[in-house]
Amino acid sequence: MRLLTFKAARSAVAGALSAGLLSAIVFLAARAGGFFSAHTVARGASSPFEVGPIVVVSAVIVLAAVLVRLALGHWLVQPGRARAVFLRSSALVLLVSFASPFLGVTGAGTVEVLSLCLVHVVTAIAAVAAAEWAARPDWRFGEEQYETRSIEPRTALVSGATSGIGAQVAQELSRRGFRVIGIGRSPQKARALGAAVPGLKLLTGDIGSIPDAARLAAEANALVGPEGFGVVVHCAGTLKPTSGPNGDGVDSNFATSFLGRVALTRELRLAPGGRLVNVAAAERGALPSMMRMELRTPTDIGSGMRSHGQAQLANDLWTAQLARSGVAAFGYGPGSVDTEIRRELPMLLTVLMKPIFAVDTRSPRAAALDIVRIVLDRALPDRGFASRYGVFQHDPFILDATRQEALLRLCDTLLDRARAGAA
Numbered sequence: 245m246r247l248l249t250f251k252a253a254r255s256a257v258a259g260a261l262s263a264g265l266l267s268a269i270v271f272l273a274a275r276a277g278g279f280f281s282a283h284t285v286a287r288g289a290s291s292p293f294e295v296g297p298i299v300v301v302s303a304v305i306v307l308a309a310v311l312v313r314l315a316l317g318h319w320l321v322q323p324g325r326a327r328a329v330f331l332r333s334s335a336l337v338l339l340v341s342f343a344s345p346f347l348g349v350t351g352a353g354t355v356e357v358l359s360l361c362l363v364h365v366v367t368a369i370a371a372v373a374a375a376e377w378a379a380r381p382d383w384r385f386g387e388e389q390y391e392t393r394s395i396e397p398r399t400a401l402v403s404g405a406t407s408g409i410g411a412q413v414a415q416e417l418s419r420r421g422f423r424v425i426g427i428g429r430s431p432q433k434a435r436a437l438g439a440a441v442p443g444l445k446l447l448t449g450d451i452g453s454i455p456d457a458a459r460l461a462a463e464a465n466a467l468v469g470p471e472g473f474g475v476v477v478h479c480a481g482t483l484k485p486t487s488g489p490n491g492d493g494v495d496s497n498f499a500t501s502f503l504g505r506v507a508l509t510r511e512l513r514l515a516p517g518g519r520l521v522n523v524a525a526a527e528r529g530a531l532p533s534m535m536r537m538e539l540r541t542p543t544d545i546g547s548g549m550r551s552h553g554q555a556q557l558a559n560d561l562w563t564a565q566l567a568r569s570g571v572a573a574f575g576y577g578p579g580s581v582d583t584e585i586r587r588e589l590p591m592l593l594t595v596l597m598k599p600i601f602a603v604d605t606r607s608p609r610a611a612a613l614d615i616v617r618i619v620l621d622r623a624l625p626d627r628g629f630a631s632r633y634g635v636f637q638h639d640p641f642i643l644d645a646t647r648q649e650a651l652l653r654l655c656d657t658l659l660d661r662a663r664a665g666a667a
């Protein structure tokens with residue numbers, strides 16, 4: 245693989261120009277304020293600070309950072325770890341660099357020193373951003389050429405079809421000749437999408453409510469008829485930072501993002517050999533230690549961000565259990581996707597997160613193309629796990645049959661309780 249691609253070179257040049265420009269602005273603003281006098285010189289230099297050398301040094305630092313980041317990714321450490329090593333090293337270099345305005349400048353006042361520190365910060369931000377954009381992989385899993393398998397019947401159900409990844413999956417499958425029935429929460433969005441995509445039929449309700457999930461399944465079965473669904477894709481989900489029990493007594497994140505999918509699927513008419521894709525979060529086999537939580541009793545579910553994480557974990561365990569029991573089930577981790585899933589997080593947090601995650605974030609259509617490939621590519625296995633990086637072997641924690649069966653017992657308990665409450 246080539247170290248310096250056109251994309252990497254473009255990021256490096258853009259980063260170097262930005263760093264030079266921002267450093268120049270900081271320096272010139274400080275000088276316009278009268279802080280850089282002829283008496284302020286770098287130690288060992290004979291003349292005072294000038295904008296030219298500052299711009300050049302900033303730009304060179306960015307170019308060097310991009311090369312180091314690319315080298316880390318290509319040769320020195322595993323690609324997955326390259327970012328962590330690079331970010332930690334960059335933070336260290338930045339901290340150490342703060343010593344130079346304090347120690348390496350003679351005749352400087354506090355504002356001059358702070359201005360030079362600010363030049364270091366803007367250069368470091370531009371360097372890290374340029375380096376990460378330069379090293380950003382081309383996730384082409386869903387866009388590669390592949391031979392399609394024949395799927396009969398050509399019918400699909402997509403949960404979470406009114407926005408984000410699910411809306412794109414519903415449209416892509418419709419475009420490929422599938423008769424698609426989508427499920428979503430918002431009637432307005434359903435009307436708008438139904439009007440825009442010919443042949444796409446949308447049902448609305450609360451998938452997290454067990455009685456509503458049963459109603460939605462019955463309506464979908466009636467619409468599809470006796471042939472059933474050749475494809476089911478689950479994208480319904482929420483990310484509520486503070487969640488609580490819903491009308492069935494189940495945490496609402498867990499109910500919408502996981503239990504409702506189970507309730508719906510159990511009632512759906514899946515055609516023999518029908519394929520199911522379950523969208524969750526894991527992108528690679530190695531599960532982080534914070535995700536290794538047990539899910540045996542209702543209290544293990546928790547609430548808020550914990551129940552959101554538990555729903556992702558539960559989806560992977562459920563997918564693995566379905567696959568083990570013979571269903572053509574695939575788990576898919578989309579990575580960061582630009583959708584409305586974070587709509588209930590505090591606005592400030594969302595705004596702050598956006599630039600940090602931008603380098604890793606893809607469009608919902610890119611994620612949908614991956615899912616369509618999982619469904620249609622005849623060369624891929626019938627079951628397993630995939631992400632934008634392709635198919636992966638999941639962590640033994642997820643493949644553990646005892647853990648999967650414990651989750652199924654928990655599902656039965658929660659579903660029985662909900663039905664008893666509704667009766």
Ligand SMILES: NC(=O)c1ccc[n+]([C@@H]2O[C@H](COP(=O)([O-])OP(=O)(O)OC[C@H]3O[C@@H](n4cnc5c(N)ncnc54)[C@H](OP(=O)(O)O)[C@@H]3O)[C@@H](O)[C@H]2O)c1
Binds near residue numbers: 404410582584
């Ligand atoms: N986006 C990411 O970065 C990311 C990363 C990892 C995993 N995921 C997972 O991918 C899945 C899809 O996420 P997304 O990013 O496409 O999110 P999204 O744009 O918010 O879409 C979620 C979908 O679920 C539907 N939905 C929510 N609550 C529902 C309920 N109670 N009943 C029925 N439908 C409901 C929404 O309907 P309305 O639009 O009508 O409300 C929408 O169609 C989620 O499970 C999410 O956890 C996403």
